[in-house]
Amino acid sequence: MPQEASQREAYGRTLVELGRSSPDIVVLDADLCKSTMTGMFAAEFPGRAFDVGIAEQNMVGVAAGMAASGKVPFASTFAVFLPGRCFDQVRMAVAQPRLNVKLVVTHGGISVGEDGPSHQAIEDLSLACSLPGFTVIAPADAVETVQAVKAAAAQTGPFYIRLGRPKLPVVCPEDYQFKVGKAALMRRGNDATIIASGIMVAGALEAADLLAKENIGCRVLNMATLKPIDESAVISAAEETGAIVTAEEHLEHGGLGSIVARVLVKNLPVPMELISMDDRYGQSGKPAELLQRYGLTAKDIAQAVRTVIKRKH
Amino acid sequence: MPSSDTSKSASAGIVKAGAFSSADKSGSPSLEEMKELARHLRRHIVTIIGKAGSGHPGGSLSAVEILSTLYFKVMCHNPAEPRWPDRDRFILSKGHAAPALYAVLAECGYFPIAELETLRKIDSRLQGHADRNATPGVEMSAGSLGQGLSFGIGVALAGRLSAKDYHVYVMLGDGECDEGQVWEAAMAAAHYKLDSITAIVDNNGLQIDGCNCDVMNLEPLPEKWRAFDWHVIETDGHDFTQLLNAFTAAKKIKGQPSVIIAHTIKGKGVSFMENNVDFHGKAPTAAEVEKALKELA
Numbered sequence: 228m229p230q231e232a233s234q235r236e237a238y239g240r241t242l243v244e245l246g247r248s249s250p251d252i253v254v255l256d257a258d259l260c261k262s263t264m265t266g267m268f269a270a271e272f273p274g275r276a277f278d279v280g281i282a283e284q285n286m287v288g289v290a291a292g293m294a295a296s297g298k299v300p301f302a303s304t305f306a307v308f309l310p311g312r313c314f315d316q317v318r319m320a321v322a323q324p325r326l327n328v329k330l331v332v333t334h335g336g337i338s339v340g341e342d343g344p345s346h347q348a349i350e351d352l353s354l355a356c357s358l359p360g361f362t363v364i365a366p367a368d369a370v371e372t373v374q375a376v377k378a379a380a381a382q383t384g385p386f387y388i389r390l391g392r393p394k395l396p397v398v399c400p401e402d403y404q405f406k407v408g409k410a411a412l413m414r415r416g417n418d419a420t421i422i423a424s425g426i427m428v429a430g431a432l433e434a435a436d437l438l439a440k441e442n443i444g445c446r447v448l449n450m451a452t453l454k455p456i457d458e459s460a461v462i463s464a465a466e467e468t469g470a471i472v473t474a475e476e477h478l479e480h481g482g483l484g485s486i487v488a489r490v491l492v493k494n495l496p497v498p499m500e501l502i503s504m505d506d507r508y509g510q511s512g513k514p515a516e517l518l519q520r521y522g523l524t525a526k527d528i529a530q531a532v533r534t535v536i537k538r539k540h
Numbered sequence: 541m542p543s544s545d546t547s548k549s550a551s552a553g554i555v556k557a558g559a560f561s562s563a564d565k566s567g568s569p570s571l572e573e574m575k576e577l578a579r580h581l582r583r584h585i586v587t588i589i590g591k592a593g594s595g596h597p598g599g600s601l602s603a604v605e606i607l608s609t610l611y612f613k614v615m616c617h618n619p620a621e622p623r624w625p626d627r628d629r630f631i632l633s634k635g636h637a638a639p640a641l642y643a644v645l646a647e648c649g650y651f652p653i654a655e656l657e658t659l660r661k662i663d664s665r666l667q668g669h670a671d672r673n674a675t676p677g678v679e680m681s682a683g684s685l686g687q688g689l690s691f692g693i694g695v696a697l698a699g700r701l702s703a704k705d706y707h708v709y710v711m712l713g714d715g716e717c718d719e720g721q722v723w724e725a726a727m728a729a730a731h732y733k734l735d736s737i738t739a740i741v742d743n744n745g746l747q748i749d750g751c752n753c754d755v756m757n758l759e760p761l762p763e764k765w766r767a768f769d770w771h772v773i774e775t776d777g778h779d780f781t782q783l784l785n786a787f788t789a790a791k792k793i794k795g796q797p798s799v800i801i802a803h804t805i806k807g808k809g810v811s812f813m814e815n816n817v818d819f820h821g822k823a824p825t826a827a828e829v830e831k832a833l834k835e836l837a
Contacts, residue, residue, distance in 0.1 A: 253701070275701065277732075285690045285724035292694020295672070295679065297625070298701065315684050316721070320691060324672040324681045434617075 229429075230370035230397045234390040235333050239264030241376045242301060246272050248364075252380065253293055255279060255302040257286045263333045264304040284313040287328075291320035294327045299380060306332040306348030306389055310355055322358040323521035328386075329379045330355075335365070335389040336476030337509040337517045338426055344508040348389075353385035353481025356454045359451045362407060363454040365389045365483075367428035371451055374405035374476035377531050382407060391427065391476075393514050396429040398449070408452045410460035419532050420464035420471050424450050424483050427474040427502070430518075433525035440534055445532060448487050453483055465495040470535040474502040474528050476518075498529040560584070560613075560781060569612055574780045577612065577647065578604050581810045583836050584643035584656055590829035592660035598819040601641035602744040602804040607644045607785040608675070610709055619649040620678040627697050628706050631680045633688020634713035634742065635669035636821070642666050642675065650677035686719025688712060689739060691719060693725055696734045707791060711740045715747030718756050723768065729797040730769035739770075739799040740792040742777065744806035746817045765799045777802025810835055 233380045246268055253275045260266040260278055269276035279286045283304055290300040291377045309332050310317045325539065337347045355363045362384060366372040372390060379386040398413065405411070414435045423431035428449045435445040446468050448460055464471055471491070472482040484501035491497060492525070504521055518524055560571045568653060569577065573774045581604045589595035607630075610618070615628035632641050646653045651665065659666035665674050669683030680691045692710040701707050716722065729737050741761070758764070761770045771793045775786040783802065790798035806820070807813030810832040813824075824832060 253698075276696065279724075279728055280731075282721075282728065283725035284686075284721040285693075285728055288687050288721070288725065289694040289728070291699065292680075292691040292696075293698045294694070295691070296695050296702075298694075298698045316687060316690070319681060319684045320687055372605030439608020 231394040232256075232397050234366060234369050234372040235262070235264040235392070235396045237369035237372040238331060238333070238376055238390060239267035241373045242268040243485075245272050245377065245380050246275065249299065249380070251299045252289040252299060253277065253300050255286050255290050255300055257281055257283045257304045257308070259304050265303050265534060270421045278376070283308045284316045285311045287316040287402050288320050290328045292328050293325070295324070301329045301331055303331045304332065304373070305346065305468070306335040306351045307346055309466070310351060310387070311348070314354055317434070322360055325360045325384060327383050329388070330386065331376065331388045331390065333390045334392045336391060336426060337478060337504065337521060337523075338514040339392050340514045340517065341511050343511040347509045349476070349478050349504045349509070350481075352389060352453055352477050356481060356486065360451065361378070361385050361387055363387045364407070364452050365425035367449050368395050368399055368424060370397055370403055371405050371449075372398040375451065378405060380406050388528060391426050395426055395518060398429050398432060405451065408455045408457055409455070410457040411449040411451070412446070412448050414445060414447035417468050419446045419471070419536050420448060420468045421474060421528060421532065422447040422448045422450050422464065422471060422483065422487055423474040425455060426476050427523065430523065430525045430528055431474050434528035434532065437525060437529045443532065443536065450483060450487075453486055455485050456490060459489045461487055462494050465491055465497040469539050470498045472500045472502060472528060472531045472535055476523060477503055479503040479505050498533045498535050502528050502531055545706055560784065571780055574608060574612065577608050579836055581608060581640065581643045581647065583833060584646070585639045586810060586813065586824060586829055586832045586836070588643075588656045588659045589639055589823045591657055592823060594660060594823050595639055596636040596821050597639070597810075597813055597824060598746065598806040598816070599634060599742065599744065600637045601808045601810065602806045603640045603711065603742050604808065605778045605780060605783055606711065606740055606802055606804075607640055609780055611644045611648055613784055614787045615707070615709065619677065619822050621655060622650060626704060626706055629679050629692070631688045631692045631695070631708065631710045632670045634685065634692060635682025635712055636718050637711075637742070638666070638668070638670045641670060641678065642825065645677040647678070648732075651675070663745065676801055682776070685713070685716040686721040689725035689729065692739075693729050693732065693734060695696045695805070696736045697732060706736070708737045709740065710737065711742060713747075714741055714743045714745065714758060714761070715755075717741065717758055718747075718760065726765065726768040726770065728741050735794050735795045737797040738787065739779055739797065741799060741801045742802045742804055743801050745805045746815070748817070748820050750817055753813065762801055769796055770790070771798040772794050772801060774797060774801045774803065777804035778808060786791055
């Protein structure tokens with residue numbers, strides 16, 4: 228078993244590091260700073276941390292005003308509340324004026340677990356990707372989280388970064404270098420490509436291992452940046468492997484699968500299978516039970532690869 | 541003074557605050573000049589909304605004295621450098637009053653007065669609702685109500701962190717106070733003791749669907765703000781002297797934000813638009829523009 232690490236803890240730690248080198252970094256939260264772990268920043272920089280209470284709409288507006296005044300605000304809460312609870316504020320105060328606001332959300336997807344469907348964000352990436360000018364990232368593990376947060380701080384413009392609740396297997400190597408808008412090649416192969424994001428990257432690698440035993444060579448791409456999508460990596464995968472499976476912890480509508488499909492139809496349509504939450508809500512349960520129940524395991528991804536290969540000409 | 545007068549701009553181009561005094565050497569306009577300015581602003585508003593064929597005359601006309609007092613008597617700002625870091629900020633939360641703001645900004649010299657007639661036209665810098673990236677001098681993109689006070693809090697907190705002493709003015713509509721976010725922000729501004737914020741409620745009593753009292757009763761509005769720990773000042777929103785006194789008094793309050801509830805008349809200055817809810821979001825016809833301009837001659 229690979230080592231596991233918390234994306235949230237990585238986020239909190241990175242904020243502290245950024246705060247030490249940049250006095251313009253400010254952090255906002257909406258009464259969840261213990262869960263989002265922005266509390267680590269608040270502990271070291273109390274004057275630059277603002278817990279606005281249970282008021283996500285106000286939080287986004289305050290962040291926008293700070294960005295308009297030269298600060299670099301990181302605003303955090305659960306992925307169900309941001310952008311869902313305050314979509315209009317994100318649209319009007321951040322996206323349209325293209326302000327330099329970093330929205331970093333935790334507890335994405337059904338791996339939230341026992342809290343149930345009210346707390347399982349499976350629409351958030353679609354909403355975030357719908358906003359012109361936004362960069363949208365779902366890091367695969369704690370290592371990538373650190374780098375994605377630093378990249379967001381270094382680049383001007385609105386960002387949406389989605390993190391998970393549970394500790395996740397560390398899948399990125401020590402010398403990993405995250406680049407905004409670039410897919411990372413995690414495994415070489417020419418029979419099919421699995422394109423995954425977030426928690427599903429670990430499942431994709433496990434699926435590739437299963438398939439290797441059947442002499443099926445799977446390319447695995449970690450597509451952490453959903454917007455702007457790495458079109459050339461998708462097109463190369465289609466050209467060179469002829470079949471694609473996407474895997475995401477999100478509804479089929481508007482997520483990674485939809486985005487990849489859009490790239491393919493415009494460039495090089497090839498057989499494709501989509502592993503996702505389809506068009507339904509989750510329920511309470513242990514994260515692993517839920518991933519199994521809703522078809523988001525390595526076995527499900529491997530089966531989709533076998534199916535898509537059969538559809539190749 | 542109206543239209544092309546830029547004498548108020550010092551060599552640095554910075555517009556400074558000033559009282560209504562005949563002995564005023566700052567170049568700050570007199571009460572008579574302000575009344576004349578208001579008349580010109582109203583003529584601009586009616587003309588450009590008429591030309592655009594759509595827009596919101598009622599809530600633009602009600603805000604004329606508030607806006608002109610801020611930009612010509614109260615705020616320190618620089619039309620030659622709209623994003624001057626030390627400027628006082630005006631945030632128009634009721635974004636549909638953009639024509640009034642555009643008229644004031646043009647009179648200040650942020651852009652040519654002739655450009656006002658491009659309002660709502662394709663490729664214009666003057667969008668239908670206030671747009672931060674389109675128009676010099678506009679601080680916040682608005683149009684979806686209820687968001688300005690939150691933005692103002694962010695601006696004020698950033699100023700506090702950067703040890704700037706600029707003041708932040710946020711204008712809301714009374715109907716806008718139906719929005720829950722306004723009260724989230726009201727709570728937060730008081731919590732952070734943001735005495736660098738002065739909110740102004742353009743209290744004209746009407747919203748699109750009718751009288752506030754019938755659509756969604758706001759009263760007792762001053763008590764609501766007081767309950768949220770704001771310092772409340774009520775004033776006649778069309779009386780320059782009262783407005784200036786209110787802004788001066790608000791800035792002296794320390795340790796809490798202030799709100800000026802400015803009692804205004806929707807459509808003020810044009811007889812057939814005054815207190816007429818139909819002119820909330822309807823442009824005057826060419827004949828109506830002509831009639832209005834005669835009244836404002």
